Amino acid sequence: MKTSRTAVLVKPDGLQRGLIGEIISRFERKGLKLVGLKMLRMDDQQLDQWYSEHREKAFFRDLKTFMGSMPIVAMVWEGIDAVPVVRLLVGTTLGRQAEGGSIRGDFGMSQQMNLIHASSSNEDAQREIEIVFGKDELFHYHGVTEAVIYAEGEVEPSEDDS
Numbered sequence: 001m002k003t004s005r006t007a008v009l010v011k012p013d014g015l016q017r018g019l020i021g022e023i024i025s026r027f028e029r030k031g032l033k034l035v036g037l038k039m040l041r042m043d044d045q046q047l048d049q050w051y052s053e054h055r056e057k058a059f060f061r062d063l064k065t066f067m068g069s070m071p072i073v074a075m076v077w078e079g080i081d082a083v084p085v086v087r088l089l090v091g092t093t094l095g096r097q098a099e100g101g102s103i104r105g106d107f108g109m110s111q112q113m114n115l116i117h118a119s120s121s122n123e124d125a126q127r128e129i130e131i132v133f134g135k136d137e138l139f140h141y142h143g144v145t146e147a148v149i150y151a152e153g154e155v156e157p158s159e160d161d162s
């Protein structure tokens, strides 16, 4: 199978709670590969693009204010089925209902302050990655542990791997 990529944001509350390392560690231990990482403060235009599907929602303005209030940490993770795998690790939107063992289930109580964002589809991932990352900020490399994370032949080699 081919690998794919997904976008993750650790939101301002995740930064303030000191959860950056914990979150990265969970994705690393799962066997996902980190291919992009940066800290930034999202501007108005980036937030409008990022949350375009929520433009008409009552919480849109508060969400934008919250997300633009502080820096966030953006990441791109790669693996087979990266989008659903990361969403499982993240948990459902409302922290107090999220499954124990997930990031929101273990650390969150809120709907808005839910620590982390994860792309909901491959199309969203592509769109979100382009909002935050330039092409030269995303990497292709061979992960030496892949030989024990996947069975031989399970991952189709990509032309970009070196």
Ligand code: CMP
Binding pocket: 054, 059, 063, 093, 111, 112, 113, 114, 116, 117, 118
């Ligand atoms: P996420 O799913 O990452 O992207 C949309 C965000 O909107 C969501 O996380 C929450 O942070 C926020 N959100 C969703 N529903 C509500 C709500 N009812 N009230 C406030 N914020 C919300």
